[in-house]
Amino acid sequence: MENRIFIKLTEDRLSLGECYQFVQDNSCGGLALFVGTVRNNTENKEVKALEFSSYEPMAVKEMNLIAEKALELFGIEKIAIHHAIGNLEVSEVPVIISVSSAHRDAAFKACQYAIDTLKETVPIWKKEFFEDGEVWVNAHP
Amino acid sequence: MENRIFIKLTEDRLSLGECYQFVQDNSCGGLALFVGTVRNNTENKEVKALEFSSYEPMAVKEMNLIAEKALELFGIEKIAIHHAIGNLEVSEVPVIISVSSAHRDAAFKACQYAIDTLKETVPIWKKEFFEDGEVWVNAHP
Amino acid sequence: MKIHALFFGMSKDLAGQSKASVELEEGKTVKEFRELLQQKYPSFSTMDTYAVAVNETYADEEFVLSDKDTVAIIPPVSGG
Amino acid sequence: MKIHALFFGMSKDLAGQSKASVELEEGKTVKEFRELLQQKYPSFSTMDTYAVAVNETYADEEFVLSDKDTVAIIPPVSGG
Numbered sequence: 001m002e003n004r005i006f007i008k009l010t011e012d013r014l015s016l017g018e019c020y021q022f023v024q025d026n027s028c029g030g031l032a033l034f035v036g037t038v039r040n041n042t043e044n045k046e047v048k049a050l051e052f053s054s055y056e057p058m059a060v061k062e063m064n065l066i067a068e069k070a071l072e073l074f075g076i077e078k079i080a081i082h083h084a085i086g087n088l089e090v091s092e093v094p095v096i097i098s099v100s101s102a103h104r105d106a107a108f109k110a111c112q113y114a115i116d117t118l119k120e121t122v123p124i125w126k127k128e129f130f131e132d133g134e135v136w137v138n139a140h141p
Numbered sequence: 142m143e144n145r146i147f148i149k150l151t152e153d154r155l156s157l158g159e160c161y162q163f164v165q166d167n168s169c170g171g172l173a174l175f176v177g178t179v180r181n182n183t184e185n186k187e188v189k190a191l192e193f194s195s196y197e198p199m200a201v202k203e204m205n206l207i208a209e210k211a212l213e214l215f216g217i218e219k220i221a222i223h224h225a226i227g228n229l230e231v232s233e234v235p236v237i238i239s240v241s242s243a244h245r246d247a248a249f250k251a252c253q254y255a256i257d258t259l260k261e262t263v264p265i266w267k268k269e270f271f272e273d274g275e276v277w278v279n280a281h282p
Numbered sequence: 283m284k285i286h287a288l289f290f291g292m293s294k295d296l297a298g299q300s301k302a303s304v305e306l307e308e309g310k311t312v313k314e315f316r317e318l319l320q321q322k323y324p325s326f327s328t329m330d331t332y333a334v335a336v337n338e339t340y341a342d343e344e345f346v347l348s349d350k351d352t353v354a355i356i357p358p359v360s361g362g
Numbered sequence: 363m364k365i366h367a368l369f370f371g372m373s374k375d376l377a378g379q380s381k382a383s384v385e386l387e388e389g390k391t392v393k394e395f396r397e398l399l400q401q402k403y404p405s406f407s408t409m410d411t412y413a414v415a416v417n418e419t420y421a422d423e424e425f426v427l428s429d430k431d432t433v434a435i436i437p438p439v440s441g442g
Contacts, residue, residue, distance in 0.1 A: 036442050052441065053370065053371065054370075054441070055368065055370050055415070055418075055434055055436070057418055058415055058418040058419075058434065059441075061418055061419075083441060083442075094441070094442065095441065095442050115442055118441055118442050119439070119440075119441060119442040120439070121420075121439065122439060122441050122442075123370060123415070123434070123436050123439055123441075124439055124440070124441030124442075125370060125371035125372075125437065125439060125440055125441070126440040126441065127371075136371050136372040136375075136437065136440070137440035138437075138438035138439065138440040
């Protein structure tokens, strides 16, 4: 199963090409990708910058769990889940997920499953910086 | 609506980066892409090459209709639908669809809607070449 | 009246040409045009089915054709 | 027994540190560890909720801790 999964948690810039190349497979007819981008506003306040931090070993473990589960649930061929940590600016890419599959329906479902689950379970935290302060996203103090 | 849609029907190689760049938008949090690739086998026969032909003006018209409908149905931000015609080899890319949206669920739905509808309505035909002959895909003579 | 017929995909192979000028009586529908084509190109019966587009838009069987219409024969598509 | 506590996200700001060594009686559960943390870090009550991972795996309230376990405080995640 190992060579069908490519997990990355990195301070480097993510590469759409790298995620695409990894899952590309001549036996597959379809490939679904999701690219998360940093939005320039949250509830009408302009976001100046973002910082992603993580509990790194556990985040990698959870990302692997998602990938294994996606292979099992949807019968897909390959999956890459890459997440950036550190400082990101508006329009930069915190996450890329790519999935290849013989059937496109499974590719879409697995890709959506992976991003939905990542947002629920992977220990990564986003802090948004505004003109007048900063806030941990999802926390409700 | 025009600058939110990018339709291309071309003999050139398709570019994932071009589709990505077009839909990328700082107001969007999510971007879904679909990349079709040429499979190396159909019903266990090895495909040597493929040729895509089209009724060009109508194909472009139908691709535009799909894009307009996707904007309307799913409230997405932008959509690119690119299709290659001419000769393609195994692992080359006949189609790329990219969609950006404030909400990822709409991006996935619109992307899947676009590829599903393209495969039903856009006048493009694929001929597969095997060691021992050729066949029009979808035709049942 | 004169209809410009266009053949694509398998229908192009069966017709042995990519276009033809077809004479048709005034007021005829797509259905009647199909019947005429079947007479001119008997091998078309080997196609399971095909759709018809009039002036680059899909048209149903009851659509009434006009002089100089462009009628395209659209075998099952297989893009993507 | 000794528990290695790790603080992330908002809990790191509230604790004013990223880790701590916490003394806990044998046989205590995650639930009891939470109560102890609440005493040590009263400001934790300003967090709506948080999950707990023991040795890099999510653990529920009834999970019984062992000596040298690493217990991470996981405020609502916001990756992606």
